[in-house]
Amino acid sequence: MAVTRRGILVGALAGGGLALGYMLRPRRYPLPLAPGEGEYAFDAWIKIGSDGVVTVAVPQVEMGQGITTLIPQVVAHELGADWRQVAVEPAPVSGLYANLALAAKWAPLWMPLAPSLADQPEDLLTRRWAQDRRFNVTADGTELAAYEGPARAAAASARAMLMQAAAARWKVSWEECEAGDGFVTHEGKRLPFGSLAEEAAAFSPPSPPPLRAEAMAERPGEFPPGAPLRYPRLDLPAKVDGSWTFAGDVRLPGMVHAAIAHAPIGLNTSISGLDEAAVKGMRGYRGIVRGMTNGGAWVAAVATDGWTAQAALTRMAPRFKVAAGADSDLVDAAMDEALHTVDAATIHTQGDRESLRGGLPLQLRYEVAPAIHAAIETAAAAAHFSEGRLELWVGTQAPEAAREAAARAIGLQTRDVVLYPMAIGGSFDRRLENEPAAQAAVIAKAIGKPVQLTWSRREEFRAGLPRAPVAAVMGARVDAEGAIAGWRARIAVPATAREFGRRLLDGDAPFDALAAVAGKADAMAVEGAVPPYDIPNLVVDHVPAKIGLPTARMRGNAHAWTAFFNESFVDELAHKASREPLSYRMAMLGKETRLAECLQRVAVLAQWGGGGDASGQGIACHVMGEGRIAVVASARRDENGVRVDRLSAVADIGRIVNYDIARQQIEGGLVFGLGLALGCAVRYEGGRPDSDSLGAMGLPKLADCPAIEVEFIDSKAQPADPGELGVAAVAPAVANALYSATGLRLRRLPFFGEDL
Amino acid sequence: MTRLTVNDRPVEFAMDPRTPLLWALRDGANLTGTKYGCGVGDCGACTVMVDGAALRACLITLAECEGRFVVTIEGLSHDRSHPVQQAMVAEQAIQCGFCTPGIVMSAAALLAHNASPSEAEIKAAIPNLCRCGVYPRLLGAVQRAAAVTRREDTISAAPAPGIAPEDAARAVPALKP
Structure with a gap:
């Protein structure tokens, strides 16, 4: 592998030497932190004030997942700080905070021809690419993998410098000093960090940074119910009194508010008419802006408050033209056609491929409908354009892409766009797209005032892209005992990950991205399709469907459908073989002992009774990267539809940095997965969705929420992200439970979608 | 002009009386703790108390709030002590x-x-x-x-905002005023 890699690199240098040579030259970046008076910066991560406040910069956006606590916690542990002296601030966009773990994971998106050149975070190419692009995207569960190391190293260096400063004062050797609770100590003497910070900043940190022996870890056994939190979340006090601000809460002097209406999702959109006379003399109305960003036409009304802006827009009743609007009937037909006729790309194969050609003894079809994110916060951005520079307040998972989109929209250089990172109100990957940044830029420039743009819920439905529809034919051959001898997954789904990659990384408009990747194989779109089981012959095929509807990432991503296919199918195979579903799985997990342990533990937790005799219990498990989860659902069908009474989950996510945040993430993932299993689906006609209200989405409420219990395996393995793990295994567990309860096998997500 | 009491203060809104309370609070009074999520009563993110009852601020107009007592998240307590x-x-x-x-x-x-x-x-x-x-x-x-x-339990999980440095230093030795 290493030889090949070098070979290709050298070849590339010979061919395009200048570009790559330039790309590989080491870079230096200015320190992004701006210390205030009496504050001293340590690397790009930490500021220590002479008052003792330790401020940690967080280069990932907070959207509920707790990163505002996790990175400071890593720093506090390594530095030896008192948790109560730790403050936090969002880090500005800088190459210093490049997310190398994600850049490596997404190498197929930015180097589709030779991703293996850059699929490791330590690859030089990955580093250069990510740093040059200021790529600090928050996504795909890479936060700790990317940032724990650098934050920890910075904290260890800062601790050494503080100790050096104290040692110099005491005239002792710094290695004999210790740091804890915000003090450097030595034989009964102690000095607080605050009074050492100025002197410490002048010392040189030892290289490599002197890390503590143990990384930050909270062991599950240390937190019985009711146990106090050791590192309570830093963001919660501000979230409980209304002072935590989102992009839509930004208020600037002289600010006006904008409401927006989008053209349907489709090709060649334009504004065909609107009634400007209808708003003449309307109090508070300030103007209209016609826009075209990202390949889509829109109209924005501007007024002194958001309601008047919306009312003005409604009165003007803008009309749009679209050449070919997205249509669900066409989508369905395209999926069918793909499954039946198009050549597949083989993504994974093991054993004898020939034994899996043609018809297999058992073949079952599963389907997943397009689904919307339905985050409670709608898209919003505030912008101020003045003297050739744009200031932008926006909550985004991809801040550099937001700057680029805004700059492109009004003809600026990216460097003339200042982005203030705002927190997000539950993105679920919706805010990987940056439409409102570009729109707010256009409106602010046209109106000449600071503007606040907030999308209405209706527009969020209309212009937000759904997650992809998927259809799969799962086939298997079993031996005389019912064990799986051969397994074939044929999955039809658009090349949704690569399509997203074109939008994010190349600035493509949605339909340009769709065209660019049409018919291309996309391994990320079928991630998780290789089951964890020991199966001698196995094939995973991707059939790239061309559906004429742009699609987006969503929490769980491909795992949310591949886990549904795999775990429903394996359950069906168990029942066909008259085998108990848990032991059927366990027999195939000889090489996956960590997942086997999750299954055994969840069986105890949920008092698993075998899933037979109309018990209403169903079991499922899934592996996502280094994370593992097993779920038991108890479900039934009553007059109100599907009722899920209990979800029990056991996860193995390796070393846990913050136990309660990990638990929050699994709980939340389970609830989100339940929402996708029971609702969130939309159909399109003429480029418009058939619904525009949250009330019609079948979203779980408190009264519908099952009892949820979550446990973790005590592990010292590398940390895995818990954020998306919970989403994946819910749907199959519930489907399997409903089969047990009713004898009805549900092979479509959402369940009973036709009834909703 | 619509007059009402918001968080114990008399307020006069120079806005269209048909404006839903939500936008009056957010854009008129800059009380942005009350959130817009749907505008049609589905999500409850804009819930405030009007004369003690939990109402969705997107569903009532300013005119309907004339003379009433509105409490938003900002006014529930001054120090997160609720x-x-x-x-x-x-x-x-x-x-x-x-x-x-x-x-x-x-x-x-x-x-x-x-x-x-x-x-x-x-x-x-x-x-x-x-x-x-x-x-x-x-x-x-x-x-x-x-x-x-019911006075059967006490919790001090969310500290009050704006603690004076001297007070903070008394509780946390690593901090100094």
């Missing part, structure tokens, strides 16, 4: 925080007239949507808040 605020933080029944103000107001309105709500009463009183999925912690949090309301 039992629901404390319990939500203590139980970490918050993730992204966007639906939180609405949930807190729904729960606070419930406890204001019923300090011993049953599980069913809590579920009925909190129809708010939360997509991060804090539901599994919500019942426990409201029950704990109820216990505090």
Whole structure:
């Protein structure tokens, strides 16, 4: 592998030497932190004030997942700080905070021809690419993998410098000093960090940074119910009194508010008419802006408050033209056609491929409908354009892409766009797209005032892209005992990950991205399709469907459908073989002992009774990267539809940095997965969705929420992200439970979608 | 001009009286803790108390609020000391925080007239949507808040904002004024 890699690199240098040579030259970046008076910066991560406040910069956006606590916690542990002296601030966009773990994971998106050149975070190419692009995207569960190391190293260096400063004062050797609770100590003497910070900043940190022996870890056994939190979340006090601000809460002097209406999702959109006379003399109305960003036409009304802006827009009743609007009937037909006729790309194969050609003894079809994110916060951005520079307040998972989109929209250089990172109100990957940044830029420039743009819920439905529809034919051959001898997954789904990659990384408009990747194989779109089981012959095929509807990432991503296919199918195979579903799985997990342990533990937790005799219990498990989860659902069908009474989950996510945040993430993932299993689906006609209200989405409420219990395996393995793990295994567990309860096998997500 | 009392202060809104209270609070009074999520009463993110009742601010107009007493999340307490605020933080029944103000107001309105709500009463009183999925912690949090309301428990999980450096230093030795 290493030889090949070098070979290709050298070849590339010979061919395009200048570009790559330039790309590989080491870079230096200015320190992004701006210390205030009496504050001293340590690397790009930490500021220590002479008052003792330790401020940690967080280069990932907070959207509920707790990163505002996790990175400071890593720093506090390594530095030896008192948790109560730790403050936090969002880090500005800088190459210093490049997310190398994600850049490596997404190498197929930015180097589709030779991703293996850059699929490791330590690859030089990955580093250069990510740093040059200021790529600090928050996504795909890479936060700790990317940032724990650098934050920890910075904290260890800062601790050494503080100790050096104290040692110099005491005239002792710094290695004999210790740091804890915000003090450097030595034989009964102690000095607080605050009074050492100025002197410490002048010392040189030892290289490599002197890390503590143990990384930050909270062991599950240390937190019985009711146990106090050791590192309570830093963001919660501000979230409980209304002072935590989102992009839509930004208020600037002289600010006006904008409401927006989008053209349907489709090709060649334009504004065909609107009634400007209808708003003449309307109090508070300030103007209209016609826009075209990202390949889509829109109209924005501007007024002194958001309601008047919306009312003005409604009165003007803008009309749009679209050449070919997205249509669900066409989508369905395209999926069918793909499954039946198009050549597949083989993504994974093991054993004898020939034994899996043609018809297999058992073949079952599963389907997943397009689904919307339905985050409670709608898209919003505030912008101020003045003297050739744009200031932008926006909550985004991809801040550099937001700057680029805004700059492109009004003809600026990216460097003339200042982005203030705002927190997000539950993105679920919706805010990987940056439409409102570009729109707010256009409106602010046209109106000449600071503007606040907030999308209405209706527009969020209309212009937000759904997650992809998927259809799969799962086939298997079993031996005389019912064990799986051969397994074939044929999955039809658009090349949704690569399509997203074109939008994010190349600035493509949605339909340009769709065209660019049409018919291309996309391994990320079928991630998780290789089951964890020991199966001698196995094939995973991707059939790239061309559906004429742009699609987006969503929490769980491909795992949310591949886990549904795999775990429903394996359950069906168990029942066909008259085998108990848990032991059927366990027999195939000889090489996956960590997942086997999750299954055994969840069986105890949920008092698993075998899933037979109309018990209403169903079991499922899934592996996502280094994370593992097993779920038991108890479900039934009553007059109100599907009722899920209990979800029990056991996860193995390796070393846990913050136990309660990990638990929050699994709980939340389970609830989100339940929402996708029971609702969130939309159909399109003429480029418009058939619904525009949250009330019609079948979203779980408190009264519908099952009892949820979550446990973790005590592990010292590398940390895995818990954020998306919970989403994946819910749907199959519930489907399997409903089969047990009713004898009805549900092979479509959402369940009973036709009834909703 | 519509006159009402917002967070114990008399306010006169120079806005169209047909403006829903939500936009009057957010864009007129800059009380942005009350959130817009849907505008049609589905999500509950804009829940405030009007004369003590939890109402969705997107569904009532300024005119309908004439002379009434409105309490928003900013006015529930001046120091995060309301039992629901404390319990939500203590139980970490918050993730992204966007639906939180609405949930807190729904729960606070419930406890204001019923300090011993049953599980069913809590579920009925909190129809708010939360997509991060804090539901599994919500019942426990409201029950704990109820216990505090009944003076059977105390919680100090969310510190008051704006603590003076001298006071902070008294509690945390690593800080100095």
